[in-house]
Amino acid sequence: MKRKSKFILALVLMLVFSTVVFAARKVNITVTYDNIKVVVDGKEVQFGKDTKGNQIEPFIYNGTTYLPLRAVAEAVGKEVKWDQNTKTAFLGDGTVDMGEVNKPLTEIMKPFSTEKAEVIAKDEYKTKFSLGGKEYNNGILFNSYTYKKGHANFNLEGKYTNLTGLLGADQEGLTVKVDFVGDGKLIQSFDVVGGQLPVNVNLNVTGVRLLEIKFEWTDGLYSTTYTGLADVFVK
Template structure:
């Protein structure tokens, strides 16, 4: 019988997490299925081994003539962010339906809620990263998406002087994901970066003597 490759939310719920109590209230139906070690997976012609979030090898499940693939493992291979909400029994693939502001849990010596520093071009953003130290310097901070999101929408503005060197890097792999020039004339610039599978981000800028870097934390978000 020809096998079909299907990823379902039911399979996703079972394979995304094994936390105690995750099935409470779920509409589960017990079935007899088989771990199928004979199935091999290729992506763009290259053999791959599906693995869970801890790096352990996982196998497809065959039930009633249909083969079910572990959704997290397949999403990781294809570079698609995946998360599971146990409260709503919802698997989310790719970008989230709503953005999550980077302000939550943000830490830096240049983090501020001072309206004099969180206001840019007449708008108060309430929370911001504002480095106006007043010397030629490296300005940087870390973000921790923890592999949960597909995209980062980061808003940045150069104040006083252009920023010729600005980049966003996958900190674990030391790979630059985006390099930009941020000019004063750009105003508040939105930089969009694919961060699927990325746990830690390093954001870096070279700031001139009379310049400053402004990043609103409430309107910069993961999705």
């Protein structure tokens, strides 16, 4: 038999504990409990209780079945923890790999394919380049001296949601087109004017596996410029 219950829930947090929690915004919703079972690899999951002692079970809201995060954790054999200060739910041991925190992309991984592109990573190459009068020791340098196009391809493995950086070219008057392509779809295109201050790059790369960074210039037959993508960070 179906039963309906009304809860005052913080919409973002309701999947974590399926109880009333503190939040900046609360929403009244009606959910339906219908004795829903969850089977993982042929074995039915037996749910326990939440931190308040309430039985954990899936529910239906607006035609969609939801599982509290604690239920998901139990289904895959992981512990779940909640950090109220940072509003973060942890599955597993709750630790963060600090090795990749605040590190540039070029120090986390190398492109698996490049054409006329040089990777700058301070721990490896000790090389610097300048954009807008400021020196940088990490990033990607595209050589446009005699080549009209090039690329650098990264395998992000769908692990990141955001990419930031600074994009510029050194030769005044030259315009270079730079495309960021994720899994074959254009994310954003920039027309970089040489001799100007670098522009900010802030991209949504959620779920992207293959990231292609392509550059191309069409002005004239010969160029003495380079295009730089500096301070590239992902999170």
